[in-house]
Amino acid sequence: MNPGDLKVVNKSAVKIDALSLALGRPSYVADLKPADALWVKMLWSPHAHARIVSIDTRAAERMPGVKAVLHHGNVPRVAHCTAGQGYPEPSPYDTFMFDTKVRYVGDRVAAVAAETREQAEAAVKAIRVEYELLKPVFSADEALAEGAPVIHDEPDLSIPIPVPYEPGRNLVAHLDMEVGSLARGLAEADFRFDRTFETHYASHTPLETYVSLAQIDARGRIVITTSTQVPFHCRRIVAQCLQIPVQRIRVVKPRIGGGFGCKQEMLLEDVVALLALRTGRPVFWELTREEHFRTGRTRHPIRIRLRMGVKRDGRITAFGMEATSNTGAYGGHGLTVIGCCGSKVLPLYRADNVAFEGKVAYTNLPVCGAYRGFGATQAFFAVESLMDEMAEVLGMDPVAFRKLNHIRSGEGSPVFEALGEGKKGVPMTIGSCALDACIEAGARAIGWERRTPWREKSGRYRRGLGMCCLMQGSSIPEVDMGGASIKMNEDGSFNLLVGATDLGTGSDTVLAQIAAEAIGTTLDKMIVHSSDTDMTPFDVGAYASSTTYLSGEAARKAGEKVRRQILEVASGMLDVPVEDLDAAEGVVASRDGRHRLPFSEIALHSLYLKDQRQIMDTASHITHKSPPPFAAHFAEVEVDTWTGAVKVLDYVAAVDCGTAINPALAEGQTEGGVLNGISYALTEEYLFNPKGRMTNANLTDYHIMSMRDKPPIRVILVPSYEATGPYGAKSVSEICINGGMPAIANAIANATGARLRATPFTPEKVWRAIQETSKIR
Amino acid sequence: MKPLHEIRFTLNGEPREFLVSPDDKLLEVLRREGLTGAKHGCGTGSCGACTVILDGRAVYACLLYAFQAEGRSVETIEGIGGFDHPHPIQKALVEGGAVQCGFCTPGMVLSAKALLAGNPHPSDEELKVHMDGNLCRCTGYEKIEAALRRVIAAGGAR
Numbered sequence: 001m002n003p004g005d006l007k008v009v010n011k012s013a014v015k016i017d018a019l020s021l022a023l024g025r026p027s028y029v030a031d032l033k034p035a036d037a038l039w040v041k042m043l044w045s046p047h048a049h050a051r052i053v054s055i056d057t058r059a060a061e062r063m064p065g066v067k068a069v070l071h072h073g074n075v076p077r078v079a080h081c082t083a084g085q086g087y088p089e090p091s092p093y094d095t096f097m098f099d100t101k102v103r104y105v106g107d108r109v110a111a112v113a114a115e116t117r118e119q120a121e122a123a124v125k126a127i128r129v130e131y132e133l134l135k136p137v138f139s140a141d142e143a144l145a146e147g148a149p150v151i152h153d154e155p156d157l158s159i160p161i162p163v164p165y166e167p168g169r170n171l172v173a174h175l176d177m178e179v180g181s182l183a184r185g186l187a188e189a190d191f192r193f194d195r196t197f198e199t200h201y202a203s204h205t206p207l208e209t210y211v212s213l214a215q216i217d218a219r220g221r222i223v224i225t226t227s228t229q230v231p232f233h234c235r236r237i238v239a240q241c242l243q244i245p246v247q248r249i250r251v252v253k254p255r256i257g258g259g260f261g262c263k264q265e266m267l268l269e270d271v272v273a274l275l276a277l278r279t280g281r282p283v284f285w286e287l288t289r290e291e292h293f294r295t296g297r298t299r300h301p302i303r304i305r306l307r308m309g310v311k312r313d314g315r316i317t318a319f320g321m322e323a324t325s326n327t328g329a330y331g332g333h334g335l336t337v338i339g340c341c342g343s344k345v346l347p348l349y350r351a352d353n354v355a356f357e358g359k360v361a362y363t364n365l366p367v368c369g370a371y372r373g374f375g376a377t378q379a380f381f382a383v384e385s386l387m388d389e390m391a392e393v394l395g396m397d398p399v400a401f402r403k404l405n406h407i408r409s410g411e412g413s414p415v416f417e418a419l420g421e422g423k424k425g426v427p428m429t430i431g432s433c434a435l436d437a438c439i440e441a442g443a444r445a446i447g448w449e450r451r452t453p454w455r456e457k458s459g460r461y462r463r464g465l466g467m468c469c470l471m472q473g474s475s476i477p478e479v480d481m482g483g484a485s486i487k488m489n490e491d492g493s494f495n496l497l498v499g500a501t502d503l504g505t506g507s508d509t510v511l512a513q514i515a516a517e518a519i520g521t522t523l524d525k526m527i528v529h530s531s532d533t534d535m536t537p538f539d540v541g542a543y544a545s546s547t548t549y550l551s552g553e554a555a556r557k558a559g560e561k562v563r564r565q566i567l568e569v570a571s572g573m574l575d576v577p578v579e580d581l582d583a584a585e586g587v588v589a590s591r592d593g594r595h596r597l598p599f600s601e602i603a604l605h606s607l608y609l610k611d612q613r614q615i616m617d618t619a620s621h622i623t624h625k626s627p628p629p630f631a632a633h634f635a636e637v638e639v640d641t642w643t644g645a646v647k648v649l650d651y652v653a654a655v656d657c658g659t660a661i662n663p664a665l666a667e668g669q670t671e672g673g674v675l676n677g678i679s680y681a682l683t684e685e686y687l688f689n690p691k692g693r694m695t696n697a698n699l700t701d702y703h704i705m706s707m708r709d710k711p712p713i714r715v716i717l718v719p720s721y722e723a724t725g726p727y728g729a730k731s732v733s734e735i736c737i738n739g740g741m742p743a744i745a746n747a748i749a750n751a752t753g754a755r756l757r758a759t760p761f762t763p764e765k766v767w768r769a770i771q772e773t774s775k776i777r
Numbered sequence: 778m779k780p781l782h783e784i785r786f787t788l789n790g791e792p793r794e795f796l797v798s799p800d801d802k803l804l805e806v807l808r809r810e811g812l813t814g815a816k817h818g819c820g821t822g823s824c825g826a827c828t829v830i831l832d833g834r835a836v837y838a839c840l841l842y843a844f845q846a847e848g849r850s851v852e853t854i855e856g857i858g859g860f861d862h863p864h865p866i867q868k869a870l871v872e873g874g875a876v877q878c879g880f881c882t883p884g885m886v887l888s889a890k891a892l893l894a895g896n897p898h899p900s901d902e903e904l905k906v907h908m909d910g911n912l913c914r915c916t917g918y919e920k921i922e923a924a925l926r927r928v929i930a931a932g933g934a935r
Contacts, residue, residue: 014872021879022867022886024814024854031813118779205914207818207826207880257816257880258914289819504878504915664874664920671917672877699823699912707918708909715919 007585008517009727012664015509016528017255017502027255029211029227033284037213038067038113040268040275040285041120043127044295045102045109048136048364048692049149052100052109056128060112063126065119067279071110071127072098075274076243079157083332083369084230084237084264084541086479088160090422092172092331094152097241097270102131103151103329104364105693106294113275113283136692140303140326140361143170151329151362163335163422167362172327173335175342175358179414182307185318185353189309191393192318197306197382198758199741201686202299204371205704208257209292212268214276214283222249222273227256229263229501230541231531237266238273249273253531259503260676261370262297264543265332293697297369298686300325300337304382309353310390314404319351323358323379328367334360336421337368340375343425344628345383347413348471349405354415364692370543372673373737376472377680381759384468384742388749398746399443402469409433416626426477428625432720432730434656435469435630441716442467442654446634454753460642463649464751467634468742473626474722474731475546481622482551483537484558486515488566488615490607492586492599493525499539500551501531505733506665507547511555513661514726518559519566520583521599537618545731548661550623552726557619565615569606570597627722629730631655633674633739637747639754644767646748648678648711653736656718659728663717670715670736677740679705685760786846788812789856797843803829804838807853814854814883818912825911828884829853835891837910854883857890866890866928873924877915885911889925898929 021027057069079093098108110127114120137143137151152167159165164174186192212226228234231251239246256263268285275283287296302325309318323341327334338358346354371377391401407413409430417427443449451465485497496515502508512526529535539551563583570588571578574595581588581595588597606615636650653674660666683703687696696702721728745756754769779798786793788810797806804827807815815838818826822837829838830852858864863871866886876882885908892899892907899907904925913921 012874015874015876017879018871018874018876019860019863019867021876022871022882023858023860023863024883026811026813028813028816028880030808030817035809207824207878207912207914208816209818255879257818258878260914286817289821289824504880506877668874668877668916668920671919672913672915673917675917676914698821699819700821704912704914706909706912707922708905710918713917713919 006517006727008513008523009661010659010663012662013509013513013523015506015665016512017508021255028208028257029213029225029254030286032225032254033213034282037282037284038115038275038279039117039120040111040113040272040283041124042111043109043124045105045107047102047131047133048105049134049151050102050131051134052102053130053132055110057110060123060126063119063123065115066112066123067281068113068275069110070098070271070274072100076241078241078243080237080240081332082237082266082330084233084266086540087236090161090163090335091333092157092159092165094157095330104366106366107329111271111275113279136364138363138365138692140324140363143361143363144359151364161422170362172331172360172362173338173358175339175356175419177418178355179418180353182318182320182353182355185351186307186309188317190312191310191390193306193308193386193390195306195386196757197304197385199302199378199381200759201301202680202684203293203296203702204260204262206258206260206262209287209289210263210267210296211286212272214272216276216280222276223252224249224269224273225252225254226269227263228253229259229503229543231501231533232499232538233541234266234269235533238269241270242274250534253501256503259542260372261374261543264370264541265297289699290697293702294366294694298366299371300327300368300378302341302378304341304379306382306386308386308390310394314394314396314401316349316351316405318353319346319349320355321346321379325360326363326365327360328363328365330367331360331362333369337375339419339421341379343415343419344376344472345379346415347407348469350407356419365688366694372734374734377738380468380470380738381741381745385745388746389755398467399439399448403436403439406435406469407433421476421479426624431627431724432658432722433630434718434720435632437718438630438632438654438656439469441718442632442634442652445652445714445716446636446650448634451750454750457751461638461640462751463636463638464747464749465634465636466743466746466750467632468739468746470631470633470735470738471628472545472731472735473628474549474725475623475626476544477623477626480540480544480546480550481620482539482554483618483620484511484515484551484554485537485618486558486562486616488562488603490603492603493527494519494521496526496528496555497536498530498551498555499536500547501542503542505669506662507542510548510661510665511552514552515555515559517727518556519563521586525586537620545734548729549725549731550621552661552729554619554621556726557621558617561617561619562615565617566599566602569602569615573597573602573605623724625724627724627730629655629657629732629735631735631739633743635743635747637744637751639748639751639766641752641770644763644770646682646744646761646766648744651678651711652714652716653739654716654718655732655735656720657732658720658722658725658730660717661727661729666717666732667715669733671713673733673736674713674739675705675710677737678744681740681744681759682761784844784847786848787850789852795843799844801843802839803841803843803846806843807838812853812855816880818880825884825888826881828887828911830887830891833891833894835888854887864890869924869928870921873920873927875916875920875924881911881913885921893929
């Protein structure tokens, strides 16, 4: 379809839920809490590694208002994985609802349900626990060392698919691939580089913390209303944990206050569901911000060693990456995140000799999970920093060096096939790629021609320009599935039922635009109901940048089928062959212009008058590709060389996401992801005391950027057309977060010569790096 | 049970009575009354999702005790606009693509409303300083800031 013919898609329609949210209408889980709901409070482990010798809840159970107490002695013991992923998961079943061992500060010990929050809090304090303290380990190196304390020594853990997993060595996953020969590629190179980069623990920090509500309905089923990115996986995992049929559980996701990956997890739902079953009462559990920091999911800290070789003419001959991640106490996203360090990053640059090794370690720190960018964020910091360093050694402009080496339309990468999620990947040839156009548009916008070498700069405040190139994917090929159903109502409106999960991203709107385009109606006729396991078709949920590309195609296919049915009914009404009819903007018209039928008349006819039928259809979709969106980010910074303080003055993100289904929403995704990336690069960091306890678990000491902190963020949507996506679309939501660290690191290097290889770029780290640089100046 | 006391304050223009305990936060009392537009985001006055207007000033309802509202006037998101007549700030945010997950939006609206009531034409810097206490994790603030600038350029808000 010619983009010019699009009526609903590629338009910046207002998000369908925006007004109700701006009005403050009750929309989120906590807004829907019944007055008689019991409150849950959890006793969290104060220790990083300990065995529970005994637990005495008798006093707590007798306290006023207390209705139930859960602990390892009175719940089913079922090994499971809390990560919401395809089934069977590529991740160990290493978690129990409650266990006899605690593995990080913030692990579950016992839960109380009481009439009021205060009563639940008081009862938690009355639980007596005797711990046998075990030696904790906090770094991947310590954990993987010979003789390290074993974090998962329970006999009944398991791994559902055959992948390397050695809990006895704290090894959660091990990936290895080589195409060509890294050694040969390095030998052929004129310049060889061996550099190591380190990234840090961080929090997604959605404004809404984790929150869940369970109610027993009139027929004894459990209805879980929850802030989740994965309602269907959540239903499956709760059924597994409680040992009850999936049929007994309904999971509903209302509006949620952001996710960014941390809610790709079953974290509260098993507890509220079991407490609701045990008490027969509605049960409500909302984490405090402190609890969210301590027990919620985080971004993996990853050490990345790069070995690269390059010819004098700028061609890369060897590209080797060794990634070692600390996944914390449980391994739900260990393998998949480390895999994406390679699979979403290495293909960006052509090299005949490519090698990747990934190792994932358990430690006694908070659990790492899925976080927007998903390993690519960490690996792009390393790769894009080294690309600049190599360009400097070659005497090439960083932009020219990247343009010489980046992947293009029609090219493949052996990495796509070599690295999948717990199995082989899927071979892929790049369809759409407008990276050159992104680079050019971004360079123009930031004023790249102003860039001068760092050695020419002096004075206390020095400015620098930096850039980076990025890619990601769009869904997990041959794993992810999304479904959509569409039903026509008698006034010509449509119910669009999708399993896809809108986290505030606007996917309900985007999918409605796609469906409306396919049906031939307008956006205002679409009534969207999403993420309700009783009412909507299956969808894997909101992760892996899949919703627009994957669920969007399901919505398009369902829309096409419904359009066909509408034309069939109209054909009977008008006695005109279907082939001579067309539908657009809610009207069927004959191509000769002689007949016009509004959808409302067709719907009324089909429901009440003749050969009555419900016009409705459903479609599902899987993909055989994961087409990467591409982006070029540019940052200008000012560094105070006396203090090491870095100020981002300007930031440009040019992105090729294929057709932007809703350009304003695509820009909004990018602006938000970019600022999260900048904030992660400069200010956000988990700080731990020597016992593994986070010391800044609040929004004052863990600083996410405000309107006052942010630089101007300019987004340029560079169009391309991805033939396998709905109306040419690819993903947009994750790629944008990957640029902050490398673009800023490169800008700091251009300002001062200081090369930051560990994040975040705090004034102290920057100042120290500047001191090192002045020694060689 | 904790002792309950009767307090009075004006809520969205209506004089009201509430039974509260001494340690009830204003946010809890409002939410208990079904006014759930003010959100619980941090409980420490850091995120601004709980913002309400107290005697014309934007305040954190998660920090204030309900008692501190006694005899005063409280304005919440429920009192300033409806589907048919959204407040100009709400309209600007909605049309400007500035609402993503929406959890911060009521607080943003009320913060901006309080600012513009006292200073209809704030400078860019004044706007940013005032809005510093309202965090958003979805938007990067670009579209929020642009929408508020449009409201200001159009002559401010009531």
